[in-house]
Amino acid sequence: MPLTAWCFYDRRLLAPDALDVLTGAHLTRAGAVPRSHVRPGLSVVPLAGSPGFRLSGSAGYESRRVAASTSAALAASPAQDITLDLSSLDHLDVATLADIAHAARRRPSGTPLRLVGAPPALHRMLELFTELGTGLQAVGQ
Amino acid sequence: MTTYTPTSAASRVDPVFHHPALFYTTEKDFLQGVGEFIRVEAADGRPVLVAVPGPRLQLLREAVGVESESVTFVDMRQAGRNPGRILSMLQDFADRHPQRRPSIVGEPIWVGRTEAEAREATRHEALINLAFAGRPVTILCPYDTALPERVLAEAHRTHPVVGDTDGYLRSTRYEDPQTVCGDCDRPLEEPTDPLVLHFTEQDLADVRVTAGHWAQTSGLSPRRHTDWLLAVNEATGNSVRHGGGQGILRLWRTADTLIAEVRDRGRLTNALVGRRRPDPLSPAGGRGVWMMHQLCDLVEMRTPPSGLIVRMHLTLD
Numbered sequence: 314m315p316l317t318a319w320c321f322y323d324r325r326l327l328a329p330d331a332l333d334v335l336t337g338a339h340l341t342r343a344g345a346v347p348r349s350h351v352r353p354g355l356s357v358v359p360l361a362g363s364p365g366f367r368l369s370g371s372a373g374y375e376s377r378r379v380a381a382s383t384s385a386a387l388a389a390s391p392a393q394d395i396t397l398d399l400s401s402l403d404h405l406d407v408a409t410l411a412d413i414a415h416a417a418r419r420r421p422s423g424t425p426l427r428l429v430g431a432p433p434a435l436h437r438m439l440e441l442f443t444e445l446g447t448g449l450q451a452v453g454q
Numbered sequence: 455m456t457t458y459t460p461t462s463a464a465s466r467v468d469p470v471f472h473h474p475a476l477f478y479t480t481e482k483d484f485l486q487g488v489g490e491f492i493r494v495e496a497a498d499g500r501p502v503l504v505a506v507p508g509p510r511l512q513l514l515r516e517a518v519g520v521e522s523e524s525v526t527f528v529d530m531r532q533a534g535r536n537p538g539r540i541l542s543m544l545q546d547f548a549d550r551h552p553q554r555r556p557s558i559v560g561e562p563i564w565v566g567r568t569e570a571e572a573r574e575a576t577r578h579e580a581l582i583n584l585a586f587a588g589r590p591v592t593i594l595c596p597y598d599t600a601l602p603e604r605v606l607a608e609a610h611r612t613h614p615v616v617g618d619t620d621g622y623l624r625s626t627r628y629e630d631p632q633t634v635c636g637d638c639d640r641p642l643e644e645p646t647d648p649l650v651l652h653f654t655e656q657d658l659a660d661v662r663v664t665a666g667h668w669a670q671t672s673g674l675s676p677r678r679h680t681d682w683l684l685a686v687n688e689a690t691g692n693s694v695r696h697g698g699g700q701g702i703l704r705l706w707r708t709a710d711t712l713i714a715e716v717r718d719r720g721r722l723t724n725a726l727v728g729r730r731r732p733d734p735l736s737p738a739g740g741r742g743v744w745m746m747h748q749l750c751d752l753v754e755m756r757t758p759p760s761g762l763i764v765r766m767h768l769t770l771d
Contacts, residue, residue, distance in 0.1 A: 354659050374691035376656040404662055406687050407741050411734055433680040441748055442741075450470035 323351055334382050349433025355379045355409075365396030365427070372402065372409040382411040384416035393422045407438050417448030425450035457490040458594055458615075458622055468614065471482070472592040473582060474622055475613035477606070479599045483619050484510065485517040488559055491594050492518045495557035496525050503547045505540070506561040506596065507529045534562055537575035538747040541585055541729040548591050558593045565600050571752055572605050573638050575716040579612035580634035585726055608634070635725050639756055642765055650704035655694045661703055662687055665714065672707045681749040682768055686714050688742035689764050693718035695739075697762060711751075712768045719761040 322335055338357065355376035356369045366383055370376075387395060395415065399405065417426040428435070428451045439446045488506070492514070495502050501524045504514060508529040515527060515532035520644050526547070534540040540562055548556050560582075563573040570750040582593060597609050610616055610627040611634055617623065648670060655659045665686045666679065674682055686703070693701030697718025704715045728743025743764075746753050 371659045371662055373662060373687050374694055375655050404666075404687065406684070406691070407734065407745065408739065409689075415735060434542055434684055434713050437680045437684065437749075441745065445734050 330378055334371045334379055338382075357383050360396060360398060363396055364390060364392035364394065365398065367398040367401060369401035371404040371433065373404065377408060379410075380412045381420040383414040385428060385429065387413070388419040389421075390422060393424055395420070395424075396427045396429055398429045398433065399432060402430075402432050405432055405434045405438075407442070410435060410438050414445040414447065414449065421447070427452060429453070457487070457494060458592075458617060466688060468587065468588050470588055471583075471586045472615070473586070473613055473618055474594055474615040475609045475625075476594060476596045477599050477616065477618045478596055481513070484596060484598075485513060487617075487619070488594065488596055489514060489517045491557070491749060492525060492559065493766065495592070496732075499554065500524070501547070501551040501554055501556045502526070502530070502558070503528065503544070503556065504559045505533060505543070506559060507531045512562075524571075529581075530561055534575075536747055536750055536752050537562055537571060537578045537754045538728065540575075540578050541581055541726075542731050542744065542747070544582070544593065545585060545730050548586070548589065555590045555592070558591065559596065560593055561596045563601060563605055565596065565598055570754065572602075573640065574752065574754060575734040576605070576608040577635050577638040578613060580629075580631040580638075581726060581729060583612070583614070583631045585729060596688070632725065642715075642756060642763065644707040645704065645715075648715075650701070651703040651705075653690060653693070653703060654700045658687075658690055658694065661690055665703065665705060668705050669712055672712055673770050674712055674768065678768055682712065683712070685746045685749040685766050685768075686716075687696045688745050689714065689716040690768065692716075692742045692764075693720065710770050711764060714768075714771065715765040717761065717763050722755060722757050722762055722770045 322332065322333065322337065327335070333354070338359070354370050355372045357366050357379060359366055366386070368383070372380060387397070413426070420426065424447050428449055430453070431451045435451070458476065476487045478487055482771050492502055492504060503526050504511070504513065505528040508531050511529055518525070528543070533543055540560065547558065562578055563572050567575065579595065581627045586593065595609070595613060597606060599606065611629040613625055614628050615622050616625045616703055617728060617730055618719060651661055662683060666683050669679060690701060690703055697720030701716050701718035706713055714729050728742070728747050732740045732744050734741060746764070746766055749765040751769045754765040756763040
């Protein structure tokens with residue numbers, strides 16, 4: 314869609330964690346570097362060419378709110394095909410994978426959630442918890 | 455040779471759950487005692503899980519001659535490499551056959567186990583009595599008499615019934631499982647010059663990066679690197695969630711093992727935590743300790759007055 318949208322957020326009114334989530338939800342940004350960009354945390358941006366998101370960094374307990382927000386967006390998306398690009402993810406924890414699996418099961422279209430570039434941690438966790446793979450379709454890079 | 459059967463007089467310590475130890479000295483004793491048990495149980499239509507060290511598996515298969523689909527053979531050296539994950543496997547098997555009185559052969563300690571592994575395997579044997587109390591299951595545990603005397607003595611404390619080639623008797627030295635577990639809580643040996651990382655929630659990602667780099671430079675193979683990171687992540691995350699919001703991670707290497715230890719102010723209120731496969735989709739979590747047991751070659755947990763210590767071992771390839 315040929316559209317440019319500017320979103321403004323008042324840093325004085327937002328908690329750092331909330332600002333991190335909002336920053337991760339935009340393709341580009343202006344202003345001071347938010348905390349998540351100087352620490353190896355989890356960041357999320359929408360994919361440019363198709364419905365979906367790219368996760369970057371490292372997902373753990375500290376990034377649970379980012380994971381929950383992303384999963385909520387995935388679950389609510391009306392898109393038939395949606396992709397989660399994990400190729401820039403250094404680490405994925407089981408709680409984040411469970412969030413993603415929950416979202417895949419709730420998708421209104423019922424089509425599998427497409428995972429691109431899944432890190433070794435995802436494959437290892439699916440060995441331990443095969444049921445988390447329901448609704449997920451892991452493909453290559 | 456007297457074959458153990460759930461109806462024999464000595465087995466009636468718990469009217470439902472039976473947990474005998476079989477002491478054997480020769481291969482012939484092992485094949486007769488264990489093989490006959492498997493044949494009898496399978497002939498009665500019971501599902502049988504046989505988890506013994508690999509070298510004995512093929513011998514048993516040939517000796518038993520059981521072609522039935524009801525007998526499952528598992529190499530305990532692999533499945534039970536970490537004694538802390540055996541109980542989950544046994545409960546999974548029993549859960550799959552709730553109506554057919556499953557029978558299990560489990561040999562968690564073999565000649566060559568380290569002292570720390572044998573101690574955790576003894577804890578596992580004690581916890582079997584808690585986990586299966588009142589359940590219609592028989593678990594026969596073979597013990598090689600070539601094992602150290604202290605290990606054989608513990609088997610008398612963790613099995614209500616003990617036997618050998620002459621038959622089975624009630625163990626006069628049987629102890630309450632909690633008492634045995636308490637005795638297994640020996641102080642852990644202090645490492646020399648470990649890498650020490652103090653962490654709170656905001657440090658968790660940095661801790662994973664540091665622990666990952668340290669493991670790589672310490673010689674951990676790429677195959678085990680994922681296991682290492684997942685285990686460290688769960689342990690440090692548990693400290694933040696349940697251990698007072700912060701913890702201390704210590705990393706060190708021995709000749710053939712990488713060790714990660716997490717200390718925090720948490721408590722372990724249930725000795726069976728992590729010993730049963732959790733529902734991964736449960737909103738309550740509860741996956742961390744079980745995952746650590748699955749991913750590591752040995753997990754030692756201690757509860758000193760200061761809190762909780764979780765020590766995880768990964769063997770270098």
